[in-house]
Amino acid sequence: MGRQETALMVLGEIKTGAIDPARFEPDGIWWSNAGFSLSIAEFNGLLGLLHEQTEAGIAVTPGRVLEVDDTVVIEATSHAMLRNGTRYDNRYAFLFRFEDEVLSEVREYSDTAHVFQTFDLQT
Template sequence: MPSSREETARTILSAIATGSIPLGRFTADARWWWNGGIDISVAEFDTLLGTLHAQMADGIHVTPGLIMEAGEHLFVEATSHSLLKNGTLYDNRYVFLFRFAGDRIALVKEYSDSAHVKVVFALG
């Protein structure tokens, strides 16, 4: 049976496809860090996600695989397979590290193929 933290992480990853994440699942000072060069508040990440979502044919679908919980941390291996409106395929692999404070997420560290992200979304 999945833990409540695992269910929370799955909810966040599933919500990415909608272009907005449920901010109530995060602490007030939560951060989203990405190995491609961002370290922003979760609210700022939500805005960025909306911008990326606008380019997608049907959202960024993140599929969790292996999930491991250790203390206040939850690790999720995941993949995505999504199509942009311009026909470009966004197909990435991730490791997400969620750090919890109680039942809320305090930090998300997203590791992915940052070069693929920058090329597909024309981020320079």
């Protein structure tokens, strides 16, 4: 499987509430412009909390996909309906950095204010 396919699979797994840690280096991280840098296990914990608040998970729809050197960049949008009736729609830029064919880091850029306003998260 190529790097672009791996990155797209990770985005697809977000809807399930957990991503496969086997796609990452043991010390792989998920960084967000929300102000955190988490291990993949920690990120899966956060993703699970968000998933529990939705009716059917957060669907991420990829747009442009670019691959340069060890990095795949994907523009994307998301949609989710929360159990409380609130809609979550966001725009993203994801940077997936690879070491060989394994992910070492994901950098997520999004409207973080919208995340915190929509989901019940402790800041």
